Amino acid sequence: MNKVLLGLLVGAGLGALDGLTAWFTPEVRSQIAGIVMGSTFKGLVAGVLIGLFARKVESVPATLAFGTALGLLFAYFVARMQGKYYFEIMLPGAIVGLLTGYATARYGRRARPTEA
Amino acid sequence: MTHFPDTRRSLVTAVKSGDGDERARALETLAEAYWRPVYTYVRLKGGLQHDEAADLTQEFFARLVEKDWLARFDASRTRLRTYLRVLVDGLVANESKARNRLKRGGGIKVLSLDLEAVRREVEERRSSGERSPEDFFEREWVRSVFSLAVTRLRDRTTASGQEKRFGVFSAFDLEEAVGSADARPSYQDLALRFGMTVVDVTNQLAAARRDFRRIILDLLRELTVSDAEFRAEARALFGVEPPA
Amino acid sequence: MRLKDAALDRLRDAVRTPDLSGTRYRLVGPVAAGGMGAVYEVEDEVLKRRLALKVVDVPLDGETPAQALLGEAEVLARLEHPGLVPVHDAGRLPDGRAFYAMKLVRGERLDVHLARVPLLPERLRLFLRVCEPVAFANSNGVVHRDLKPSNVMVGPFGEVLVLDWGLARSVEAREFGDASGTPGFMAPEQAAGGPVDERADVFGLGALLGAMVRVPPAPFQPKALEAIVVRATAPDRSDRYPDVPALAADVTRLLDGERVEAHAEGPLERAGRLLRRHRVAVGLVAAYLLTRGLFILFRR
Numbered sequence: 001m002n003k004v005l006l007g008l009l010v011g012a013g014l015g016a017l018d019g020l021t022a023w024f025t026p027e028v029r030s031q032i033a034g035i036v037m038g039s040t041f042k043g044l045v046a047g048v049l050i051g052l053f054a055r056k057v058e059s060v061p062a063t064l065a066f067g068t069a070l071g072l073l074f075a076y077f078v079a080r081m082q083g084k085y086y087f088e089i090m091l092p093g094a095i096v097g098l099l100t101g102y103a104t105a106r107y108g109r110r111a112r113p114t115e116a
Numbered sequence: 117m118t119h120f121p122d123t124r125r126s127l128v129t130a131v132k133s134g135d136g137d138e139r140a141r142a143l144e145t146l147a148e149a150y151w152r153p154v155y156t157y158v159r160l161k162g163g164l165q166h167d168e169a170a171d172l173t174q175e176f177f178a179r180l181v182e183k184d185w186l187a188r189f190d191a192s193r194t195r196l197r198t199y200l201r202v203l204v205d206g207l208v209a210n211e212s213k214a215r216n217r218l219k220r221g222g223g224i225k226v227l228s229l230d231l232e233a234v235r236r237e238v239e240e241r242r243s244s245g246e247r248s249p250e251d252f253f254e255r256e257w258v259r260s261v262f263s264l265a266v267t268r269l270r271d272r273t274t275a276s277g278q279e280k281r282f283g284v285f286s287a288f289d290l291e292e293a294v295g296s297a298d299a300r301p302s303y304q305d306l307a308l309r310f311g312m313t314v315v316d317v318t319n320q321l322a323a324a325r326r327d328f329r330r331i332i333l334d335l336l337r338e339l340t341v342s343d344a345e346f347r348a349e350a351r352a353l354f355g356v357e358p359p360a
Numbered sequence: 361m362r363l364k365d366a367a368l369d370r371l372r373d374a375v376r377t378p379d380l381s382g383t384r385y386r387l388v389g390p391v392a393a394g395g396m397g398a399v400y401e402v403e404d405e406v407l408k409r410r411l412a413l414k415v416v417d418v419p420l421d422g423e424t425p426a427q428a429l430l431g432e433a434e435v436l437a438r439l440e441h442p443g444l445v446p447v448h449d450a451g452r453l454p455d456g457r458a459f460y461a462m463k464l465v466r467g468e469r470l471d472v473h474l475a476r477v478p479l480l481p482e483r484l485r486l487f488l489r490v491c492e493p494v495a496f497a498n499s500n501g502v503v504h505r506d507l508k509p510s511n512v513m514v515g516p517f518g519e520v521l522v523l524d525w526g527l528a529r530s531v532e533a534r535e536f537g538d539a540s541g542t543p544g545f546m547a548p549e550q551a552a553g554g555p556v557d558e559r560a561d562v563f564g565l566g567a568l569l570g571a572m573v574r575v576p577p578a579p580f581q582p583k584a585l586e587a588i589v590v591r592a593t594a595p596d597r598s599d600r601y602p603d604v605p606a607l608a609a610d611v612t613r614l615l616d617g618e619r620v621e622a623h624a625e626g627p628l629e630r631a632g633r634l635l636r637r638h639r640v641a642v643g644l645v646a647a648y649l650l651t652r653g654l655f656i657l658f659r660r
Contacts, residue, residue, distance in 0.1 A: 024656040088655045095648040102644060262371055263363050289374055290367045322381040326455045329375045329418075354372050354418055356393065 003108030004051035010103045011047015014096045016040040021092075042074050047100050054104040055111050063105040064098060071097015126341045128186050128196065142338075147177055148264045149339055153256035154204050160249040162208040176207055191341035195349060201253050258353055261339070265332040266290065272327070280310050284317055285324035378415045379455035385413060391464075393417065397429055397526075401464060404448075411448060412464040416457045426458035432526045433460035435502055443493025443522055465523070467515035471575055474509075480579035484615050487569050488608055489520040494565060495604040497528070498558040504528050505556065507564030508545045509571055529556070548595050559597040562607055566592025566600070569611070584614050587623035 001009075019039030022028050028035065049070060054063040075093025079086040130142035151173055158176075159169045180186065180203070189199050273282040284306055291301075301309070303317045310317070336353060340346040350356075363371070378400060380387055385402040391412060392399045398417040403410055414432075416425045433450040440446070450460035467473075470490075477483050490512055494504055506527040513521045527540055541550050547563035550556050570589040573581055588610050594600045601607040610621050617637030619625060625633065635642055 021652050021656070025659065092648055092651050092655075095644065095651060099641070099644045099648065102641060106640070259363055259368055262368055266363065266371075289370050290363070319381065322379055322454070325374050326379055328371070329379075329455060332375060333418075350418060354376055356376070356417065 001107075001109060002051075002111070003054045003104045004048060006108045007047035007049075007051025007054065007100060007104040008044055009047070011043040011045070011050065011100045012040050013043070014099060015043020015046075018043070018092060018096055038078070042078065043096065043100070046070050046074050046097060047104075050097070050100050051104045051108065054101070054108055058110070060102075060105040063101045065101075067097040067099075067101020067104075068094050069097070071095070071100070125338065127338045128189060128191075128341055130338075131181075131186055132184075143177075143181065145264070145335075145338060146180075149257065149260050149335075150200060151177070152260045153253045154200070156256045157201065157204055157249050157253040158208055160252055161205070162211060164208075164211070168211075172207065172211060176204060179207070189341075191345055195345050196340060197254070197257060197349065201250070254352065261335060261353060262332065265328060265335050268331050268335070269324070269328050272331070273324070280312070281320045281324050283310055284320045285328070288321055289325075376418050378413065378457060378459065379453055382454050385411070385461065397425075402461070404461070410464045411461045412445075413459055413461050415453065415459045418457075426452075428526065429458045429460065432528065435525050435528045435530075436460075436462070439493075439497055439500055439502065441493045441496045443489070443520055444497070444525075445521055445523060465513050465515065465521055467513045467519075467521070469510055470512035470514060470572070471509040473514040474572060474575040475577075478577045478579060480573065480581075480585075481615055483572055483579065484585075484611055486514070486520065487565075487572055488611060488615075490522060490568065491565060491604050491608040491611075493520075493522045494561050495608065497525075498561060498604055501530055502528050503530075503556055503558055504561050504564065505550060506541055506545070507561060507568055508542050509568060509575075512568075547597065549597060557597075558603050559600050562592050562600045562602075562604055563594075563597070565604060565607060582614070583629070584620040584623040584625070588614065588620060591622040 016036055016039065019036035020032075022035045022039075023032055046067075050063065050067045053066045057063065057066075072090055072094040074097070075090040076086075078093070079089040082089070127142045127146050130138050131146065133139050133142070154176055155169055155173045158164055158172050159166070162169070162172070164172065185203055189196060194202075269285070270282050273279060287301055287306055287309065303314045306317045307314045312320070332353075333350075336350060337346055340349050376398070377387065378398075380402065384404055384406045386405055388401040388403055388410065390398065391401050397414045400413045400415065401410060402413045414429065416429050430450055433447050436444060437447040437450070445462045445465060448461045448463070451458075453459050470486075474483065474486075477486065494507065497504060502525075504522065504525060504527070506524060507522070511522065511524045513523055515521065541547075543551075545564050545567045547556065547560040550560050550563075566589050569585075569592065573579065573585065588607070591610075592600055592607050601610070614620050617633060619630070619633070
């Protein structure tokens with residue numbers, strides 16, 4: 001599977017799962033549907049971007065760094081919207097970004113060299 | 117001895133030959149190769165005096181022919197060298213029985229002198245790591261075979277007018293320099309000594325060694341019966357470890 | 361005449377030392393004394409380089425060992441591979457002894473080298489490098505027949521060389537019948553003196569692999585590895601890997617954490633293998649779950 005598609009799927013999947021963990025926070029339980037949709041979408045977008053980066057830059061360490069940074073950034077925006085739970089949102093968000101980066105770099109199929 | 121057999125026929129076979137000359141030559145070679153090992157072994161194992169040991173050694177070779185002991189030799193079961201040593205063992209055992217009978221009657225105390233001489237010999241050779249009479253037997257056999265080969269080389273080179281070749285060989289490989297046992301004359305020294313160029317010295321030495329090698333291997337073939345025995349004895353002769 | 365001990369030793373040495381007069385080589389010193397021949401270090405005076413010269417050792421004097429040595433040279437000369445010692449010259453010395461000159465190998469024997477390789481993956485990678493020249497020779501119709509740790513050298517740059525092709529035979533040749541080889545590393549059909557094919561080398565390599573992982577400090581041996589060794593050293597050659605590349609492929613699978621052909625793994629084993637293989641991803645997921653879990657707990 002190519003890196004972009006892999007990034008999309010992993011990002012969306014992890015995003016959905018991450019969103020579901022909001023169920024453990026009673027105050028936001030009622031908005032769970034919205035949280036999951038938003039988180040999935042966020043993960044999808046991040047995943048595609050990470051996949052593109054991984055394809056362009058054939059370097060595992062660089063992709064990991066990029067994934068972590070992007071995950072952190074997106075999580076920050078979400079936390080801003082809430083106005084609270086910054087740490088609890090950003091830290092797992094960074095790990096999810098790191099995981100997506102690892103998955104695309106390690107398991108994604110290398111882009112075929114274009115014929116001259 | 118001026119006639120050299122061209123064949124590499126085993127001595128064991130030649131000793132039974134119909135040709136008197138061939139028989140005599142074979143026995144002479146056999147004796148040359150083995151009398152020193154037998155003598156040393158008899159002295160160390162049997163504890164005999166020099167005269168007794170010398171007599172017994174002569175007797176051994178006489179009986180070897182008289183009783184045709186070589187007829188019973190089976191190359192597939194043992195080496196010739198071992199077979200002969202075992203025969204010597206037998207002879208020594210019988211002799212000591214005879215001597216003990218005398219001792220009970222006479223009580224002659226000549227053994228102490230004899231022990232000293234043997235002890236000195238053993239001390240002398242202790243540095244070469246030999247300890248048992250069997251080891252001495254082997255070492256003396258090696259020495260005898262090499263000595264015999266050197267003699268043959270000398271005779272051959274003299275007969276073909278190549279005395280200088282043997283001279284160079286002898287000076288470089290045989291003589292012990294005065295002082296250190298390791299220091300050998302240089303090629304320059306030899307060139308001066310024999311009135312030839314250094315290149316000649318190198319060539320003559322190489323040729324002599326080549327001849328020597330052929331002679332000693334031929335000699336060994338005479339002293340052995342089978343190919344396997346030849347290879348095993350060659351290892352012992354040249355001090356080579358058997359393959360792992 | 362009576363020779364003194366010193367003279368005797370000199371003469372013995374003089375007889376054994378190869379006569380290099382008139383050749384392009386100058387003797388430097390002895391290197392090793394093997395089963396078939398002695399190896400000396402020499403200097404090639406034309407090209408000014410050091411070589412190894414293998415000569416029929418004196419005790420073996422005769423036509424058969426000479427032909428065997430020259431046969432070995434021929435086999436090596438035909439096969440050009442980084443894992444095989446290149447042969448530069450062969451023939452007879454002035455004293456009649458057969459010889460061949462080859463690259464001087466500086467390095468250490470495999471079993472000695474392994475004492476410094478404690479990890480299994482490294483040993484397996486080393487083993488794969490041994491398989492390469494053997495597979496190459498097999499594909500050219502030559503079977504080594506004497507593979508063992510003492511016949512493998514590891515050079516200073518980690519390069520692996522398979523030595524001592526003295527028992528090697530062409531697969532087509534029908535004149536077998538000699539049961540030579542090394543017990544423990546010799547395939548049963550070879551010990552019986554019958555015809556052999558590349559599966560004899562599969563056996564030899566299997567036994568070699570088994571030996572390689574037992575040299576102390578011996579690493580832990582997974583069941584899959586044992587299964588590979590068992591299959592490679594099966595007494596009936598039809599039960600072994602069909603050739604050396606197949607054996608190497610299974611070892612590669614083991615190294616990559618994939619399922620090995622020789623071993624049927626249970627579900628638990630499989631789960632363990634997959635976990636090990638993807639341990640980074642598993643670790644990251646665990647980290648995520650841990651972080652989330654901690655936050656939830658703290659909230660309570």
